[in-house]
Amino acid sequence: MSWLETSIMARKGVAGGKALSSHAITEATQGTYHYVYGPFAKPVLTVEPGAVVSAETHDAFEGKIRHETDSPSKILNFPYLNPQNGPIYVNGAQKGDALAVYIENIEPRGPQPRGTTVVMPEFGGLVSTDHTAMLQAPLPEVVKKLHITKEEGTRWSDKITLPYEPFIGTIGTSPEIEAISSLQPDYYGGNMDLPDVGTGAVVYLPVNTEGALLYLGDCHAAQGDGELCGVAIEHPTVTTVRIDLIKGWTLKWPRLETADVIMSIGSARPLEDAARIAYRDLIRWMAADYGFTEMDAYMLLTQAGRMRLGNMVDPKYTMGASIRKTFLV
Amino acid sequence: MSWLETSIMARKGVAGGKALSSHAITEATQGTYHYVYGPFAKPVLTVEPGAVVSAETHDAFEGKIRHETDSPSKILNFPYLNPQNGPIYVNGAQKGDALAVYIENIEPRGPQPRGTTVVMPEFGGLVSTDHTAMLQAPLPEVVKKLHITKEEGTRWSDKITLPYEPFIGTIGTSPEIEAISSLQPDYYGGNMDLPDVGTGAVVYLPVNTEGALLYLGDCHAAQGDGELCGVAIEHPTVTTVRIDLIKGWTLKWPRLETADVIMSIGSARPLEDAARIAYRDLIRWMAADYGFTEMDAYMLLTQAGRMRLGNMVDPKYTMGASIRKTFLV
Amino acid sequence: MSWLETSIMARKGVAGGKALSSHAITEATQGTYHYVYGPFAKPVLTVEPGAVVSAETHDAFEGKIRHETDSPSKILNFPYLNPQNGPIYVNGAQKGDALAVYIENIEPRGPQPRGTTVVMPEFGGLVSTDHTAMLQAPLPEVVKKLHITKEEGTRWSDKITLPYEPFIGTIGTSPEIEAISSLQPDYYGGNMDLPDVGTGAVVYLPVNTEGALLYLGDCHAAQGDGELCGVAIEHPTVTTVRIDLIKGWTLKWPRLETADVIMSIGSARPLEDAARIAYRDLIRWMAADYGFTEMDAYMLLTQAGRMRLGNMVDPKYTMGASIRKTFLV
């Protein structure tokens, strides 16, 4: 028996966490990709809970950076970055519910070298940006094109190969009245760039508007904690997710479940606020669903909590606070 | 001669900074007020450069808080807060231009007590919020209703009267593809809550999309630096602005001019990033338009720059960096 | 009658705020200047409350930067920077008391050009530092030597003269058991770089150890808000202060009084924490001494508080929150 059968998704989902129907979003059926998370785009697909959806995702640059001699600052046209599949309308989803998204599979696609990472001016964790504004001259632009396969991973150099550890960099639901850049992570998900959002995990997302309007894209073949230079191993994929709906589970921030842990995810600046959001949400979750008082949960997390740094480069920074299920007794 | 005749607005504006036509936006003609700054709303008014527009603004609570016994947390329905007039479409405005908005007049309106300030749970500069998440119990809610006239000011208590020093708390243009809550300040203006945006000042705003789509609202009868508890003296007004268009003046952040100073306005978290944005933009302005090298401007602002704290409570904090025009020689 | 006669210093000081004795600390009697605020140095002077002390201060570089061709990074020897006069032992001062320091006069001294400002690598508000660590190349070093007189001010350039608005950049008492670099501002004062600490103001400092052990130095001929590049108009002075002692007034952070305002001063990173410290301390002061409830003070400061940015470049950033005395009714 898979752990999934005992997951929150299985226990509370309208579809019991089961795969009940199958759908595909190809580049052709997607047509226009989206650069904002919002309620103004027409759904590309409408599904029932239990739907399995395979989506052809673009890389974060929409495939425009093809050669190591390309200049990202000339080719890229802000704010038309980080193209997203969707939105997927989930029947029955209403404000105050939660969407459960089980990540079944991520497969690289497209001609080699499929992978791209770059260093761009005014973007990254160790350089001046439009918000952490400085007067120094920017670093030079660098483009690295990379050969990726599921089996072998990413050929970083003659000596270094990075294992294929794919995850969804950007996934979330629509805000209720806002339409926010797909470069930003926030309470509805978005560009969290958190490696835990990988194959085998279930992400729980707040539903803010009718139909939930799920978007996803920006898959990474590998990424270190913090996505330091701002750009992971970006690559186009076929990403397959199973979508269920949990009625009346009202989330303030995204949550995540694996076989071993539950996690709350916060996004904010400064970074300690992302950590505070994540830990407080986890405390409240432990209090609401696992029999802890807030004080007990606070003290136990002090001794046994884990914190993962997602990104320290996006408009908000992201951290995931988790605790092992074995402590939830 | 008014200083305005030598302002940037007068020197560079399509209408030469002059008042050429007159328009009104009443509650009735506005109809639905807006809670996001975005390109998806239909313009309520289309004008030429040189237009003078008088708008009937609501207070930030849309007049819903009427009694000191009201409970804000029960009455207010997030995210339907901070209602905005507009958008106003400015003919000829294109991405890369700047809008010049001269604030001619702000008059209080509506039945007394017209003014409202409140302390609400999870909102404010000295309390736990949804982002600076803490475990302590919130402060009690407080509502204060206030008598305001232009002549007398705000009757705060038997002993204290606050002079009427009105300004526009929220004003800005539409982002290009995003629609962002009117609670947020950012590169396009928005909820800056900066007292300098008051009668007699000219605000310069980046144009991000065709027609600029100017929104405004949220006028304050008085406010201290930082808008500490999160809510200034909110009141409904008739606010009159003169709108001009500066072609080809591409701004990254809002700027402001008075008889005495030029100012750049930054909004970000943490607060030092707001200050960095503001000072760097002012340096670049001094370098582009006033004959300084960046290094000279950096060193002069070290000795003569002034920094005003707008808000330290909104989703981004706001600061305005300025220098006296007498130093721009 | 001077406002000083109604000051807290006059009303609560052991010496009633009066000048009762006169002392001088020359370069010769000071001998070794100090680079830490701590209890390990032998007092250079012991005084009674009511003492007036004139001290020959060095500039922050101890006069080592003499020519515009000098290289600060080669000449300066970290951590031997920001030399301080003192410590002055105040008889009767004990942990839990407050020192009141009235700044009587600041006079420039030394051969012309007396003033110095520089841009140094890894130091300043708009560059990468040892804490806000970045990978970009530093800005070039720049040294500017400046002619200063009390009457004329600072000759910045052929066109710009900065008025002489001197203040004490670094002043404070010793911590109880720590010895902390004179480059840092903190709860005991130190390198606050706040222009309000100028002629005519009274600074109130917590006493943390027997004798208080007052240090001071680092006078500035002028400075903008934030001390942006990290270095104000540094100059050697004769600085005259009157010292009184307030028994049993236990301060958490430095406070300040002028004819018009009372101010609380906070130092922290990120900058919003400096603002929070300052505003909370001011609220508690208003509650303890002026008949406000904390909630009333919180709401009044929202409408009438003022916030001054001292520095955004030192190991902690400094802000001063104030309110006009006319509102303290």
Add this chain to the structure above:
Amino acid sequence: MSWLETSIMARKGVAGGKALSSHAITEATQGTYHYVYGPFAKPVLTVEPGAVVSAETHDAFEGKIRHETDSPSKILNFPYLNPQNGPIYVNGAQKGDALAVYIENIEPRGPQPRGTTVVMPEFGGLVSTDHTAMLQAPLPEVVKKLHITKEEGTRWSDKITLPYEPFIGTIGTSPEIEAISSLQPDYYGGNMDLPDVGTGAVVYLPVNTEGALLYLGDCHAAQGDGELCGVAIEHPTVTTVRIDLIKGWTLKWPRLETADVIMSIGSARPLEDAARIAYRDLIRWMAADYGFTEMDAYMLLTQAGRMRLGNMVDPKYTMGASIRKTFLV
């Protein structure tokens, strides 16, 4: 062969990483414990490189909290907290060298219940503090006394046992001229509260003054990432370290090595600055000693770096950036 024989300590240490002599610091020989890291205390022990030192450490409360009914805020006397063993003078150590400290063993000592954790007012990651100042009432105080053995771990509750995963919460060298509270982490080490500083790791510390003056204490039986409520499982121990000296290896920040990784440790506020320090130092280390360019290291860490949150509660927050040795090729 142990990995230690190929460690930097073994390759560069004066003693070749070997254990050459044996020493003990008991409670009796320590006498007075220390509350600051500084050069003003007399060494309790002088050793040659290669010394193995066993120290009887106190818990962070010096054993004063004995019962769950105790009130920490009444018993504890700030700043006399976090007592430290040492300083240990290392012969031959000079400014610009590095100390290598291999953590051989940590054993709990003292009568049961040996372990202590508490929630105290104005201290912790999810509450108002003296720096993140808020107006809300503090959480209630809580004391938890805990049974700890090396074999069994910490009995947290009837249902939960935390494995014994001990580490040194506070360890470092003396600053050159400052004496800084043992509650603070900084460039010389100190109160980093980073679980990686555990048995089997080698810590490398900058030498700032003659003899290095090593302090240590504050051992934890377990701790989650961030030390959320501010207090880990504090306990008294016998802690055994092997000390070597690396001449001419000038470090800006603490570093760490295990069999599998190298790590750089940064401490700062806001938290992103701790992360920036750690990652930049790791990049420079990779560039200096492992043949990377800074740009290559920056890009590789983006894909393969790991970041551990030590504490988010101390005067500075601590993060450790690491990379697997298998990538250092």
